[in-house]
Amino acid sequence: MNGWTGQILRVNLTAKTYKTETFSEEFARKWIGGRGFAVKILYDELAPGIDPLGPDNKFIVALGPIAGIPAPNTGKAVVAGKSPSTGGYGDGNLGTRVAEQLRKAGYDALVVEGRAAGPTMLYIEDGKVEFLPADAVWGKGTYETNDWIYARYGKGVGVLNIGQAGENLVRYAVVRSLEGRAGGRTGMGAVMGSKLLKAVVVKGTKPIPQADPAGMKKVGTDDLREVHKIDKEQGWSIQSTNGVLAWCNEVAALPVRNFRKTHHPDAWKVDGERLNDARIATYGCPNCTMRCGITIHDQEGRESELDYENIGLLGPNLEIFDLPAVGSLNYLCDDYGIDTMSGGCVLSFYADAIDRGAVAGSYGFGDVPGSKRLLGEIALRSTDIGNVLAEGSMRAARKFGRGSIDYAMQVKGLEVAAYNCKFIPGMALAFGVSPIGAHHKESWVITFELKQSVRESYGPEKAQKVIDLQRIRGGLFEYIVACRFPWIEVGWSLENYPKYFKLVSGLDWTLDDFWTISDRIYSMIKLFWLREYPQTDRKLDYPPAVWFDPANVDTEGPIAGKHLEYDKYDGLLQHYYDLRGYDRRGIPTKATLERLGVAEEGRAAEKFGKLS
Amino acid sequence: MKITVKLIGPFVQLFGFSEKELDVPAGTTADGLIDLVSIDRSRPKIVTRNGRAVVPDEALAEGDRVVISPIYSGG
Numbered sequence: 001m002n003g004w005t006g007q008i009l010r011v012n013l014t015a016k017t018y019k020t021e022t023f024s025e026e027f028a029r030k031w032i033g034g035r036g037f038a039v040k041i042l043y044d045e046l047a048p049g050i051d052p053l054g055p056d057n058k059f060i061v062a063l064g065p066i067a068g069i070p071a072p073n074t075g076k077a078v079v080a081g082k083s084p085s086t087g088g089y090g091d092g093n094l095g096t097r098v099a100e101q102l103r104k105a106g107y108d109a110l111v112v113e114g115r116a117a118g119p120t121m122l123y124i125e126d127g128k129v130e131f132l133p134a135d136a137v138w139g140k141g142t143y144e145t146n147d148w149i150y151a152r153y154g155k156g157v158g159v160l161n162i163g164q165a166g167e168n169l170v171r172y173a174v175v176r177s178l179e180g181r182a183g184g185r186t187g188m189g190a191v192m193g194s195k196l197l198k199a200v201v202v203k204g205t206k207p208i209p210q211a212d213p214a215g216m217k218k219v220g221t222d223d224l225r226e227v228h229k230i231d232k233e234q235g236w237s238i239q240s241t242n243g244v245l246a247w248c249n250e251v252a253a254l255p256v257r258n259f260r261k262t263h264h265p266d267a268w269k270v271d272g273e274r275l276n277d278a279r280i281a282t283y284g285c286p287n288c289t290m291r292c293g294i295t296i297h298d299q300e301g302r303e304s305e306l307d308y309e310n311i312g313l314l315g316p317n318l319e320i321f322d323l324p325a326v327g328s329l330n331y332l333c334d335d336y337g338i339d340t341m342s343g344g345c346v347l348s349f350y351a352d353a354i355d356r357g358a359v360a361g362s363y364g365f366g367d368v369p370g371s372k373r374l375l376g377e378i379a380l381r382s383t384d385i386g387n388v389l390a391e392g393s394m395r396a397a398r399k400f401g402r403g404s405i406d407y408a409m410q411v412k413g414l415e416v417a418a419y420n421c422k423f424i425p426g427m428a429l430a431f432g433v434s435p436i437g438a439h440h441k442e443s444w445v446i447t448f449e450l451k452q453s454v455r456e457s458y459g460p461e462k463a464q465k466v467i468d469l470q471r472i473r474g475g476l477f478e479y480i481v482a483c484r485f486p487w488i489e490v491g492w493s494l495e496n497y498p499k500y501f502k503l504v505s506g507l508d509w510t511l512d513d514f515w516t517i518s519d520r521i522y523s524m525i526k527l528f529w530l531r532e533y534p535q536t537d538r539k540l541d542y543p544p545a546v547w548f549d550p551a552n553v554d555t556e557g558p559i560a561g562k563h564l565e566y567d568k569y570d571g572l573l574q575h576y577y578d579l580r581g582y583d584r585r586g587i588p589t590k591a592t593l594e595r596l597g598v599a600e601e602g603r604a605a606e607k608f609g610k611l612s
Numbered sequence: 613m614k615i616t617v618k619l620i621g622p623f624v625q626l627f628g629f630s631e632k633e634l635d636v637p638a639g640t641t642a643d644g645l646i647d648l649v650s651i652d653r654s655r656p657k658i659v660t661r662n663g664r665a666v667v668p669d670e671a672l673a674e675g676d677r678v679v680i681s682p683i684y685s686g687g
Contacts, residue, residue: 234622234682235621235622235623235625235626236621236622236682238621238622238625239621239622239624241687243620243621243622243682243684244620244621244684244686244687246618246620246621247620247621247679247681247684250618250620250660250663250677250679250681251660251663251664251679252663272620272621272624273624273630276625307687308687309687419686440686440687444685444686444687446686447658447683447684447685450658450660450664450665451658451665451683455664455665485687488685488686489684489685491656557663558660558662558663558664559663
């Protein structure tokens, strides 16, 4: 079967067994890979209601048909499982050599089940799996763990590992790779930790089946060169993702002080210009020619890799405007294996809750030493407050009470990324309807809202744009498994991806064919939610209440006096449901499921919750 | 009239300044300002005036802050 290895590696940590399973061409064409494979496998195999941090959950690494093949930015893997932060389907992607190595080992996906008796590292080489003790690095950070693995196997292997946050089941612990990459902010690091799985190491030596390997090699190599050339001409990677910080500050979209403010006069101190000036090195994922990872020296002199999301949420959001200080917080998150975005939002929520008297504490905005200390207490669950904050802002707010849930910056239990939607209705919708919680990877509409629509609009054009972007960002790039940056940041045509797909699989598909796959996968994620939360309603798709609060408006600047309005947001949400073919709860109708070829999966969900 | 121009992201390095105050003729439009700072009109960009998006022929006013940015896509 060209385009796929046709095999899944299934490992059981409890029994220390493994087996190779094959999948059909029909399965491959229907779900493609990555997020598609992951949601289908989890939906079919997980009983609703299982503990995401128990042995019944599964940890999946899933790749796509162009993953690992030399072509623009294909060194990515999807990690997935039932999310400890949301209780729904959860996933994330990260740059890793696992993408290439696992496919060369003969697999398009790895499914890890059960729970090991002790700290374990899986070593996978072609068709063989070893269950190795990882006691030597249990309790250690991700950098030391990575070095320990490299010392043993060399730097050519693919590595996924967790830090202390994953071991201690912090609900927003991530999976780490390549000393600078992280993924799975829905708590996939905690899923690994719950299985006592410290690391996965992969080495493969086989060719990846392709319809036209020579053609793919030539096109892929040429295109890598071309993307690099375009990036150099446009200069995107000079400031990389953090170029957007100064812009967010200008248009009142920057998270400042737990999203209370939308801009700050000191924001320039941590913007893209300053990051570029402080740069000591640049890193990228495998098969990347527009590398986004800019490192600086942090306050302790360590090398810390920064991008917009972690600067925004660990910097201005905490009212910290010092790059080395932000670098230190980022380094700690990376080493402990804490998601930098959720970590920043949890700390800002705690500072806000203290400010408003919801909880007593000595921490506050701008407190760098306190932030460092708290990250350690969270990762190790070593204090009462660390233990509470390790549960994430939604659960912490339930504990604190006093209305603090209104300013816990999360949707469905996952903290929002670094875009302040106090008056950006379409982006608020994008966070609201992201199927895994408030992740920015699904859809990002702010420039569209300002340039091609109007900021005040709650019209269907914004709902349609959110869907268009979900099909591409949360769809195509998550199941073909490649980085979206060449397309979104330097304008690399989407038409290239059906071209790559044809070269590897021989299948001549259009982008419209891919959008059907995207919609199918989104429907499956919603069915997963319905099974877990049969009483689900549209309120689950609402963004944080503070954005609707008239008492929280800016008093000056471009959006002075403005806030989101509930009735208008609800109307925008309904536009989204109507365009998607979802019912008033935000669940796909039977007719929609039929159209997308997942009626059978819908019938399985009806044992738990009604379909319309 | 005096206008403050702020460039974003790679435009800073490509066009040689980060922020500056310009004295421009009354009635200068957003597009006219783009020409004054020598940014290629065909380059995809988003222009804001005091934090709100502008159309190319919108006339600027004394004291405006105009921000010219590549079209970011949110990482």
